[in-house]
Amino acid sequence: MQRLGSVQQKIPCAFCSQVRDEPATKRASQSFRVVATGELSAKALQADIQHAVATEKVDGTCCYVAKYKDLPYLWARLDRRPTKQAEKRFRKFQSTKTSTEFTWNLDDDFRPVSDSWVPAHGVAQIKGQLQPDENGHIPGWVPVEKESKSYCWHCSTVNYQTGSALVLKPRAANLEITAVPLAELLEQTLELVGTSVNGNPYGLGTKKIPVHVLVSHGSLQIEKPPALNLTDLTTWFEESPEGKVEGIVWHCANGTLIKLHRHHLGLQWPMPDPYLTARPLSISIDLTKYEWDFETKSSILALARLNGKQFDHFKDIPWEDAES
Template identity: 80%
Template sequence: MQRPGSVQQKIPCAFATEVRDEPATKRANQSFRVLATGQLSLKALEADIHHAIATEKVDGTCCYVAKYKDLPYLWARLDRKPTKQAEKRFRKFQSSKTSTEFTWNLDDDFRKVPDSWIPAHGVVQLKGRSQPDENGHIPGWIPVEKDCKPYCWHVSAVNYETGSALILKPCSEKNLLEITTIPLMELLEQTLELVGTHINGNPYGLGNKRHPVHVLVPHGSLQIEKPPTLNLTDLITWFEESQEGKVEGIVWHCTNGILIKIHRHHLGLQWPLPDPYLTARPLSISVDLTTCEWDFEAKSSFLVLAKLNGKQFDHFKDIPWDEAGS
């Protein structure tokens, strides 16, 4: 598994890719598509992908748990990005295809970030300064404070008074998922994916606008039981015909800590899907607040899920969110 808390500058595709001059299906306003070829990439081979652990790529937003003000906190992903002028200069350099190296002015070329911002593990440091990656970004994190409106949905998945987080994870029973609370302290230095009502169009149908629900999924926790072989034809067949293949993609956790991925869009396949694999799995809910002395906000994810405490559903998608929120 990758070192907890780290963010690869850019997780490479398992296969060599080619760029086609046609509109992207994943990103709006992108005039080109990146598609996988039939040959495994050099990075995948060097990372020994054949002996890696295949896990489900979850469609959410990346988070990190680390100490802040001497307490375990949830951190949101925040990359330092170039200013408009610097971005324009960088793109012009990229299109020129010169062999010289682009020079950044770290003081003037990047947008300001809060003093609490920290660079992600793995960001190159030179003379104590964080260096941008090949895309011109400096990956990093910002702590999610309780009253931080831009990250209100992140806040809904944690409670700093009780020091707990809402987690979606596999249960010991075969194929069963569980939403439960665990101490933030147990998640220190781990990265997770925030999913829910207001994240990426809510492909998993968690909650609704009246009763929003957001939970965290630890990276690498949803292992694929019967992964396809590393053959492009077999992968496409698996994504199209297997129930377990109704996922956004695969992330391989290699033994040297490197992550390698394949996204459905790399294969020209649709995402999101009307019935993803995650929502077809049985789910139990274990969110007991009866002994909790703290008050929660009216639309707290903790409160909505607590009303479903002890219940199990044959399918994730069958949860009656309106009844739970009433």
């Protein structure tokens, strides 16, 4: 069976965690809260987190670029989830723990997916059957077709006619939004951010002019990361301009990812004026180089109207200028 793009359903926290019997700050429906303790986790130590590259955790939805129909394509994250009845049984098991292991009926307990759905790398398999993770999901990907209504915001960032994608990336000390060949992003995971994703914490576009872009995971490195202790990390998140981020993801030399979210420290997210929006930004999307055929809602088309402009701060972009 073909596998695409490694997905860790839950990237481990840098610190050992404890569960508190109080409402979560991140998810309103969650009756418990996970908080970081002062001790680095075994997984973080085994991955040599002390020598890892610290990067900004971007608040969006996960994507992947891989071949489909012999062309570079954007793929959206899509987990196979249990049916309502199976979910009810699983939640009951989690709350009562009457047995040591939950038994899934893998043929009947999961909702169907399209024929183009592909499981992610790392999904366990027993006797040819994919195994759900600890949350009862089977992580995977589905190609984003041009006409897809379910993934219209994903579609707005790519143009398969030219094989291009709209990407936010660092350029020297600043940021740049530009179109890059999808082929250059092959086998990369990225984050889709924008107007209609997770409440738009970065203020991209408007309801009238929705704008979405892709950000490669690990591309936004933290210049001066804090020391790996809760005191310094908490101070950094609370007081440093660079610390106004959703969290940190450490990219370890062995490929392991380790994270720390503001919520693990009891800190607010989203927050006003995150660090990403305070940075200088330029827009470089020249449509005259290509014979591109865009729909009116295309994010690339909207940003092309701002081609060549530079802004002292990301948040200063006059989105009304991007309107046709």
